[in-house]
Amino acid sequence: DADVTQTPRNRITKTGKRIMLECSQTKGHDRMYWYRQDPGLGLRLIYYSFDVKDINKGEISDGYSVSRQAQAKFSLSLESAIPNQTALYFCATSDPPDRGERELFFGEGSRLTVL
Protein backbone atom coordinates (compact mmCIF):
# COMPACT_ATOMS: atom_id res chain seq x y z
CA ASP A 1 0.00 0.00 0.00
CA ALA A 2 1.15 3.52 -0.79
CA ASP A 3 2.38 5.65 2.09
CA VAL A 4 0.44 8.66 0.76
CA THR A 5 -2.98 7.83 -0.67
CA GLN A 6 -5.20 10.16 -2.66
CA THR A 7 -8.85 9.68 -3.54
CA PRO A 8 -10.32 9.89 -6.08
CA ARG A 9 -7.59 9.21 -8.62
CA ASN A 10 -9.67 10.56 -11.46
CA ARG A 11 -12.73 12.79 -11.42
CA ILE A 12 -14.73 14.51 -14.10
CA THR A 13 -17.18 17.15 -12.92
CA LYS A 14 -19.14 20.14 -14.15
CA THR A 15 -18.65 23.83 -13.58
CA GLY A 16 -20.13 24.98 -10.29
CA LYS A 17 -19.98 21.63 -8.53
CA ARG A 18 -18.30 21.17 -5.15
CA ILE A 19 -15.42 18.73 -5.20
CA MET A 20 -13.33 17.27 -2.40
CA LEU A 21 -9.99 15.54 -2.88
CA GLU A 22 -8.80 13.50 0.06
CA CYS A 23 -5.33 12.58 1.19
CA SER A 24 -4.25 10.19 3.91
CA GLN A 25 -0.75 9.16 4.95
CA THR A 26 0.85 6.42 7.00
CA LYS A 27 4.32 7.99 7.21
CA GLY A 28 3.62 9.72 10.51
CA HIS A 29 4.69 13.06 9.08
CA ASP A 30 3.45 16.29 10.61
CA ARG A 31 3.60 18.36 7.42
CA MET A 32 1.15 17.97 4.55
CA TYR A 33 0.80 19.89 1.30
CA TRP A 34 -1.48 20.22 -1.72
CA TYR A 35 0.07 21.03 -5.10
CA ARG A 36 -1.40 21.34 -8.56
CA GLN A 37 0.50 20.55 -11.72
CA ASP A 38 -0.26 22.03 -15.12
CA PRO A 39 1.70 21.37 -18.32
CA GLY A 40 4.60 23.81 -18.60
CA LEU A 41 3.99 25.33 -15.17
CA GLY A 42 5.45 22.77 -12.85
CA LEU A 43 4.14 22.14 -9.35
CA ARG A 44 2.48 25.05 -7.58
CA LEU A 45 1.64 25.06 -3.89
CA ILE A 46 -2.03 25.55 -3.00
CA TYR A 47 -2.13 25.06 0.79
CA TYR A 48 0.05 23.51 3.44
CA SER A 49 -0.32 22.44 7.05
CA PHE A 50 2.39 21.81 9.62
CA ASP A 51 0.12 20.25 12.22
CA VAL A 52 -3.57 19.67 12.89
CA LYS A 53 -4.22 23.25 14.00
CA ASP A 54 -2.09 24.91 11.36
CA ILE A 55 -3.29 25.91 7.85
CA ASN A 56 -1.36 28.16 5.49
CA LYS A 57 -2.03 29.54 2.04
CA GLY A 58 0.39 28.76 -0.75
CA GLU A 59 0.98 30.50 -4.08
CA ILE A 60 -2.45 29.82 -5.60
CA SER A 61 -5.05 29.36 -2.84
CA ASP A 62 -7.90 31.33 -4.42
CA GLY A 63 -10.85 29.07 -5.20
CA TYR A 64 -9.65 26.34 -2.85
CA SER A 65 -10.03 25.47 0.82
CA VAL A 66 -8.52 22.74 2.98
CA SER A 67 -9.22 20.83 6.16
CA ARG A 68 -6.70 19.00 8.34
CA GLN A 69 -8.95 16.49 10.05
CA ALA A 70 -6.14 14.58 11.76
CA GLN A 71 -2.39 14.26 11.55
CA ALA A 72 -2.84 11.70 8.81
CA LYS A 73 -5.60 13.37 6.79
CA PHE A 74 -5.62 16.54 4.70
CA SER A 75 -8.43 17.28 2.25
CA LEU A 76 -8.69 19.86 -0.51
CA SER A 77 -12.04 21.34 -1.55
CA LEU A 78 -13.12 23.26 -4.59
CA GLU A 79 -16.29 25.01 -3.47
CA SER A 80 -17.45 25.83 -6.99
CA ALA A 81 -15.28 24.20 -9.62
CA ILE A 82 -14.35 26.09 -12.78
CA PRO A 83 -12.68 24.79 -15.97
CA ASN A 84 -9.29 26.38 -15.26
CA GLN A 85 -9.06 24.19 -12.16
CA THR A 86 -8.63 21.24 -14.47
CA ALA A 87 -5.24 19.88 -13.44
CA LEU A 88 -3.34 17.06 -11.78
CA TYR A 89 -3.39 17.49 -8.00
CA PHE A 90 -0.77 16.04 -5.68
CA CYS A 91 -0.76 15.65 -1.95
CA ALA A 92 2.64 15.47 -0.29
CA THR A 93 4.05 14.98 3.19
CA SER A 94 7.32 15.75 4.92
CA ASP A 95 9.01 15.86 8.27
CA PRO A 96 10.32 19.09 9.78
CA PRO A 97 13.89 19.74 8.58
CA ASP A 98 15.42 18.93 11.97
CA ARG A 99 14.19 15.33 11.85
CA GLY A 100 16.43 14.20 9.03
CA GLU A 101 14.39 13.46 5.94
CA ARG A 102 13.91 16.74 4.13
CA GLU A 103 12.26 15.57 0.95
CA LEU A 104 8.60 15.55 0.05
CA PHE A 105 6.77 12.25 -0.36
CA PHE A 106 4.03 12.48 -2.95
CA GLY A 107 0.75 10.70 -3.40
CA GLU A 108 -0.11 9.19 -6.77
CA GLY A 109 -2.09 12.22 -7.90
CA SER A 110 -5.73 13.06 -8.56
CA ARG A 111 -6.60 14.05 -12.09
CA LEU A 112 -9.51 16.50 -12.06
CA THR A 113 -11.37 17.61 -15.17
CA VAL A 114 -13.92 20.41 -14.91
CA LEU A 115 -16.25 20.69 -17.89
Place this chain on the structure above:
Amino acid sequence: GQNIDQPTEMTATEGAIVQINCTYQTSGFNGLFWYQQHAGEAPTFLSYNVLDGLEEKGRFSSFLSRSKGYSYLLLKELQMKDSASYLCAVGGGDSSYKLIFGSGTRLLVRP
Protein backbone atom coordinates in the same frame (compact mmCIF):
# COMPACT_ATOMS: atom_id res chain seq x y z
CA GLY B 1 10.99 37.36 -6.30
CA GLN B 2 11.28 33.63 -6.79
CA ASN B 3 12.47 32.17 -10.08
CA ILE B 4 13.75 28.76 -11.04
CA ASP B 5 14.84 28.09 -14.62
CA GLN B 6 15.57 24.81 -16.32
CA PRO B 7 15.42 23.75 -19.98
CA THR B 8 12.05 22.56 -21.19
CA GLU B 9 13.22 19.52 -23.13
CA MET B 10 16.38 17.53 -23.77
CA THR B 11 17.16 14.50 -25.88
CA ALA B 12 20.00 12.05 -25.34
CA THR B 13 21.12 8.62 -26.50
CA GLU B 14 21.00 5.42 -24.50
CA GLY B 15 24.34 4.81 -22.79
CA ALA B 16 25.38 8.47 -22.97
CA ILE B 17 25.72 11.13 -20.27
CA VAL B 18 23.36 14.09 -19.93
CA GLN B 19 23.53 17.18 -17.75
CA ILE B 20 20.35 19.04 -16.79
CA ASN B 21 20.95 22.57 -15.53
CA CYS B 22 18.94 24.59 -13.07
CA THR B 23 19.42 28.23 -12.09
CA TYR B 24 17.54 29.86 -9.28
CA GLN B 25 16.84 33.23 -7.72
CA THR B 26 14.98 32.92 -4.45
CA SER B 27 14.54 35.11 -1.41
CA GLY B 28 16.21 32.48 0.75
CA PHE B 29 17.83 29.09 0.43
CA ASN B 30 17.47 25.90 2.42
CA GLY B 31 18.71 23.35 -0.02
CA LEU B 32 18.13 22.26 -3.59
CA PHE B 33 16.26 19.09 -4.54
CA TRP B 34 15.96 17.08 -7.72
CA TYR B 35 12.93 14.89 -8.40
CA GLN B 36 12.16 12.48 -11.21
CA GLN B 37 8.64 12.25 -12.57
CA HIS B 38 7.44 9.74 -15.15
CA ALA B 39 4.42 10.81 -17.17
CA GLY B 40 1.23 10.63 -15.15
CA GLU B 41 3.03 9.51 -12.01
CA ALA B 42 4.10 11.10 -8.75
CA PRO B 43 7.48 12.83 -8.45
CA THR B 44 10.10 10.76 -6.65
CA PHE B 45 13.08 12.16 -4.77
CA LEU B 46 16.51 11.88 -6.39
CA SER B 47 18.92 14.14 -4.54
CA TYR B 48 19.42 16.97 -2.06
CA ASN B 49 22.26 19.52 -1.94
CA VAL B 50 22.66 22.16 0.72
CA LEU B 51 26.43 22.71 0.54
CA ASP B 52 28.49 23.52 -2.54
CA GLY B 53 29.87 20.58 -4.44
CA LEU B 54 28.96 17.28 -5.99
CA GLU B 55 26.78 14.58 -4.46
CA GLU B 56 27.00 11.21 -6.17
CA LYS B 57 24.40 8.49 -5.94
CA GLY B 58 24.91 5.64 -8.35
CA ARG B 59 24.33 6.75 -11.94
CA PHE B 60 22.99 10.12 -10.77
CA SER B 61 25.02 13.05 -9.43
CA SER B 62 23.94 16.53 -8.42
CA PHE B 63 26.06 19.64 -8.15
CA LEU B 64 25.41 22.91 -6.36
CA SER B 65 27.02 26.35 -6.44
CA ARG B 66 25.21 28.64 -4.01
CA SER B 67 27.17 31.74 -5.03
CA LYS B 68 26.08 31.26 -8.64
CA GLY B 69 22.55 30.12 -7.89
CA TYR B 70 23.23 27.07 -10.04
CA SER B 71 22.77 23.34 -9.90
CA TYR B 72 22.94 20.48 -12.33
CA LEU B 73 21.82 16.88 -12.37
CA LEU B 74 24.14 14.50 -14.18
CA LEU B 75 22.81 11.20 -15.45
CA LYS B 76 25.36 8.63 -16.60
CA GLU B 77 24.93 5.43 -18.63
CA LEU B 78 21.50 6.52 -19.72
CA GLN B 79 18.79 3.90 -19.90
CA MET B 80 15.46 4.04 -21.71
CA LYS B 81 13.68 4.11 -18.34
CA ASP B 82 15.39 7.45 -17.58
CA SER B 83 12.98 9.10 -20.03
CA ALA B 84 11.03 11.30 -17.64
CA SER B 85 10.71 14.85 -16.39
CA TYR B 86 13.31 16.11 -13.94
CA LEU B 87 12.16 18.76 -11.48
CA CYS B 88 14.48 21.18 -9.74
CA ALA B 89 13.14 22.58 -6.45
CA VAL B 90 14.56 25.03 -3.92
CA GLY B 91 13.77 25.05 -0.22
CA GLY B 92 12.60 28.52 0.77
CA GLY B 93 14.60 30.61 3.18
CA ASP B 94 11.86 31.24 5.70
CA SER B 95 11.06 28.95 8.62
CA SER B 96 8.58 26.99 6.54
CA TYR B 97 11.22 25.37 4.29
CA LYS B 98 8.55 25.23 1.57
CA LEU B 99 9.73 23.91 -1.77
CA ILE B 100 9.49 26.06 -4.89
CA PHE B 101 9.55 24.02 -8.07
CA GLY B 102 10.85 24.78 -11.52
CA SER B 103 8.75 23.82 -14.53
CA GLY B 104 10.74 20.64 -15.12
CA THR B 105 12.92 19.31 -17.92
CA ARG B 106 11.47 16.56 -20.07
CA LEU B 107 14.24 14.12 -21.03
CA LEU B 108 13.81 11.75 -23.93
CA VAL B 109 16.30 8.90 -24.17
CA ARG B 110 16.58 7.40 -27.65
CA PRO B 111 18.05 4.01 -28.59
